[in-house]
Amino acid sequence: MNKSYFALVAFAACSLFFILSCGSKAQHSGSSHSSPAAMDEATMRKIVDEGNAILENGLRNKDSVGFAEFYTTDCRIMAPNWPYTEGKAAAIPMAAMIIGMDARIDLNTVSVTGCAERIIEQGTYTMTNGSGASLDKGKYIVIWKQEGGKWKAFQDIWNSDILPPGMK
Numbered sequence: 001m002n003k004s005y006f007a008l009v010a011f012a013a014c015s016l017f018f019i020l021s022c023g024s025k026a027q028h029s030g031s032s033h034s035s036p037a038a039m040d041e042a043t044m045r046k047i048v049d050e051g052n053a054i055l056e057n058g059l060r061n062k063d064s065v066g067f068a069e070f071y072t073t074d075c076r077i078m079a080p081n082w083p084y085t086e087g088k089a090a091a092i093p094m095a096a097m098i099i100g101m102d103a104r105i106d107l108n109t110v111s112v113t114g115c116a117e118r119i120i121e122q123g124t125y126t127m128t129n130g131s132g133a134s135l136d137k138g139k140y141i142v143i144w145k146q147e148g149g150k151w152k153a154f155q156d157i158w159n160s161d162i163l164p165p166g167m168k
Contacts, residue, residue: 037116044112047151048121051144052107055153059098059105067095071156072147078157080138102130107140119144119151125158137161 051070058067068091071077077085082094098105109123120143127136140158144151 039114039116039119041112044114044119044121045109047119048109048112048142048144051151051153052109056105056107058095059103062099064092064095064099067099068092070153072145072152072154075153076155078155080158080160101135103135104128104130114144117145118154 055067055070058064058070068088071088071091073088075086075088075091077091077094079085079094085091085094104127106126106128107123108125109121111122113120120141122139122141124139125137126134129135138158138160140156142153142157143155145154146152
């Protein structure tokens with residue numbers, strides 16, 4: 001098995017942990033403690049849509065620093081064909097590379113779940129160039145958390161649906 005597979009499995013396990021921790025009650029020392037407050041789907045979708053607009057606008061405006069504002073300072077990014085990176089500063093060269101491709105990314109949120117501490121977004125993406133030609137398409141998972149009173153992407157992983165040359 002390759003490293004990408006294990007990274008995806010680890011990410012899925014973390015996602016499951018966050019989902020379960022937001023919706024259950026735990027017993028500690030004989031007393032009951034409530035889990036973090038639940039949020040309704042409409043609120044989570046609004047948060048995610050506003051955050052995704054930061055990323056999309058950063059690319060559209062060819063602003064790699066603006067693109068990086070999508071991420072928390074301690075973010076973890078697991079992009080295809082790119083090394084595992086940690087920290088907002090690591091998002092800037094990745095954004096510069098995407099901007100250099102004259103790429104546009106359109107995100108489509110498929111589902112959101114979470115609580116007041118974390119939101120998990122699943123979706124699909126398409127990447128096109130300046131003339132509208134398709135460069136890539138695939139799926140993603142983002143775990144959002146608050147930083148400085150704003151919701152930002154904490155963990156971001158995406159995978160292409162396009163097979164590498166020679167694979168069928």
